[in-house]
Amino acid sequence: xxxxxxxxxxxxxxxxxxxxxxxxxxxxxxxxxxxxxxxxxxxxxxxxxxxxxxxxxxxxxxxxxxxxxxxxxxxxxxxxxxxxxxxxxxxxxxxxxxxxxxxxxxxxxxxxxxxxxxxxxxxxxxxxxxxxxxxxxxxxxxxxxxxxxxxxxxxxxxxxxxxxxxxxxxxxxxxxxxxxxxxxxxxxxxxxxxxxxxxxxxxx
Amino acid sequence: xxxxxxxxxxxxxxxxxxxxxxxxxxxxxxxxxxxxxxxxxxxxxxxxxxxxxxxxxxxxxxxxxxxxxxxxxxxxxxxxxxxxxxxxxxxxxxxxxxxxxxxxxxxxxxxxxxxxxxxxxxxxxxxxxxxxxxxxxxxxxxxxxxxxxxxxxxxxxxxxxxxxxxxxxxxxxxxxxxxxxxxxxxxxxxxxxxxxxxxxxxxx
Numbered sequence: 001x002x003x004x005x006x007x008x009x010x011x012x013x014x015x016x017x018x019x020x021x022x023x024x025x026x027x028x029x030x031x032x033x034x035x036x037x038x039x040x041x042x043x044x045x046x047x048x049x050x051x052x053x054x055x056x057x058x059x060x061x062x063x064x065x066x067x068x069x070x071x072x073x074x075x076x077x078x079x080x081x082x083x084x085x086x087x088x089x090x091x092x093x094x095x096x097x098x099x100x101x102x103x104x105x106x107x108x109x110x111x112x113x114x115x116x117x118x119x120x121x122x123x124x125x126x127x128x129x130x131x132x133x134x135x136x137x138x139x140x141x142x143x144x145x146x147x148x149x150x151x152x153x154x155x156x157x158x159x160x161x162x163x164x165x166x167x168x169x170x171x172x173x174x175x176x177x178x179x180x181x182x183x184x185x186x187x188x189x190x191x192x193x194x195x196x197x198x199x200x201x202x203x204x
Numbered sequence: 205x206x207x208x209x210x211x212x213x214x215x216x217x218x219x220x221x222x223x224x225x226x227x228x229x230x231x232x233x234x235x236x237x238x239x240x241x242x243x244x245x246x247x248x249x250x251x252x253x254x255x256x257x258x259x260x261x262x263x264x265x266x267x268x269x270x271x272x273x274x275x276x277x278x279x280x281x282x283x284x285x286x287x288x289x290x291x292x293x294x295x296x297x298x299x300x301x302x303x304x305x306x307x308x309x310x311x312x313x314x315x316x317x318x319x320x321x322x323x324x325x326x327x328x329x330x331x332x333x334x335x336x337x338x339x340x341x342x343x344x345x346x347x348x349x350x351x352x353x354x355x356x357x358x359x360x361x362x363x364x365x366x367x368x369x370x371x372x373x374x375x376x377x378x379x380x381x382x383x384x385x386x387x388x389x390x391x392x393x394x395x396x397x398x399x400x401x402x403x404x405x406x407x408x
Contacts (some may be wrong), residue, residue, distance in 0.1 A: 002300065004275055004293070005268045007251075007258040014251035017244065018233045029222045030255065031294060034268070038256045040221065045253040047211075047218035051234065052242045052249075054211040064209045064238070071208055089208070090235060096206065 003027075008034075060131065062107040062124045064089050072096075072105060079103045080138035085128065085160065086146050087111055087153070095146065103144070106131065111152040112159060120159065128160075132167050142170040149176060207231075212238075264335065266311040266328045268293050276300075276309060283307045284342035289332065289364065290350050291315055291357070299350065307348070310335065315356040316363060324363065332364075336371050346374040353380060 003009040008030055015026035033041050057063065058070035065071070072078055072092075082103030086092055092105050108123045132140045143164055147153040157173065164171050177195035178187045187195070207213040212234055219230035237245050261267065262274035269275070276282055276296075286307030290296055296309050312327045336344045347368055351357040361377065368375050381399035382391045391399070 002297075003268075004296070005259060005270045007254050007270060008268055011251040011255050014248040017240075017248065019236045020229075020232075025224075027294075027297075028224075031292075032223045033252065033255050034259060036221075041252060041256045044218040044221065045249050045256075047215040048237065048245060048252065049249040050211050051215050051237050052245045055209060055238060064207075064212055066209045066211065088235075090231075093207070093231075 060127075061105045062109060062127070063092050063105060077102070081141040082144065083128070083131065083140050083142070084144040084146050087148060091146065103142075108147070108156070111147055111150070111156040113152040123156075125160070125163075129163060129167075132164070132169055140169060142172060145171065145173045264331075265309045266313060266331070267296050267309060281306070285345040286348065287332070287335065287344050287346070288348040288350050291352060295350065307346075312351070312360070315351055315354070315360040317356040327360075329364070329367075333367060333371075336368070336373055344373060346376060349375065349377045 003012065008027075011030040011033070012023060012026045015021060015029050016023050018026075021029075033044070054066075056065050056067065058065040058073050059068055060073045061070060063070045063072065067074075079102045083106050084095065084101060084103055085106045085108060086095070087108055087110060089107060092107060095101050095105075106124065106128045108125065108128075110118050110123055112118060112120060112123065128143075132143070143160075145157050145160060147156050161171050175198060176191060177198065178184060178192055184192060207216065215234040215237070216227060216230045219225060219233050220227050222230075225233075237248070258270075260269050260271065262269040262277050263272055264277045265274060267274045267276065271278075283306045287310050288299065288305060288307055289310045289312060290299070291312055291314060293311060296311060299305050299309075310328065310332045312329065312332075314322050314327055316322060316324060316327065332347075336347070347364075349361050349364060351360050365375050379402060380395060381402065382388060382396055388396060
């Protein structure tokens with residue numbers, strides 16, 4: 001596809017770097033923007049620009065924040081003694097959306113993956129361990145591991161558990177099982193197997 | 205969905221103004237951008253910004269251009285005596301991609317639509333008529349109407365034909381019919397009807 005303008009071509013090229021956006025969608029976005037009021041287009045350009053300048057990360061949990069502390073770490077209403085360890089910020093938002101968790105988080109920023117060259121030092125593991133050692137602002141009693149059920153997630157879980165156990169902190173992991181509303185016959189064997197193995201008291 | 209940062213929330217809001225992009229995709233885009241090198245994000249922000257400053261329109265055909273004349277109008281290789289009238293720039297690109305057309309274009313910038321408040325004066329109809337009247341740089345012998353087959357497109361076709369006929373220019377319209385590879389039984393009646401009515405000599 002040959003574009004009649006290099007400015008348009010550059011916009012299409014840049015927009016198609018977004019995940020799941022091909023050249024065709026990128027062109028659609030660019031032509032749409034050309035038809036919008038200048039102010040709206042500048043708003044988008046500026047909002048993207050500010051992602052590089054104004055975004056900060058919470059100094060305790062490494063989640064996205066507008067200030068030094070994220071709203072969750074700064075809230076006196078959250079249970080300070082439980083920390084849920086997640087891979088990324090999306091996971092924090094997913095758990096927050098359930099409205100079932102009132103503790104704190106710790107965003108690792110990835111999982112251990114030798115193939116991708118991600119080692120222990122590339123993740124926020126040291127700050128997790130020092131959070132527990134220092135016990136500030138409150139002693140941490142439980143660490144919930146909510147990492148993905150992949151080889152890399154399991155490796156990270158295993159490593160974290162080995163580090164956390166000697167610290168006398170309770171280490172748990174989120175329940176995996178057949179999703180609510182799903183038919184047993186369509187569940188994969190490993191998930192269904194775990195659901196039976198980790199069955200809970202009726203009404204629990 | 206509550207976002208932990210107002211900068212992120214504004215980026216999501218702005219990105220979700222793109223056509224077909226919901227809040228969820230916009231969030232995915234924004235979080236993706238946060239993980240990219242700053243230079244790449246600035247490249248996108250800048251490319252969008254330049255859509256408001258650097259895009260020009262061809263003074264003859266109103267297609268997008270980097271300069272006063274678009275590459276098609278400026279090319280001596282194009283047949284100067286045929287002008288294809290289209291609704292928008294996307295249509296120019298679609299026809300160019302077929303590599304079957306060597307004439308010029310005229311982008312109306314829409315079709316007559318009283319419901320949307322688009323009248324004759326809102327479209328580039330006057331410049332089309334003056335192109336034909338002046339006959340520069342070369343006399344125009346044929347005008348191909350390639351507007352959409354909607355009520356609005358038909359209205360615009362009708363109006364243009366009425367204006368063009370007295371000027372002694374040949375007015376044609378693109379063939380509509382059953383698409384190549386399509387089964388007759390699945391074609392809609394109007395399209396199939398036209399295909400029969402406008403049948404062409406075998407091998408033509």
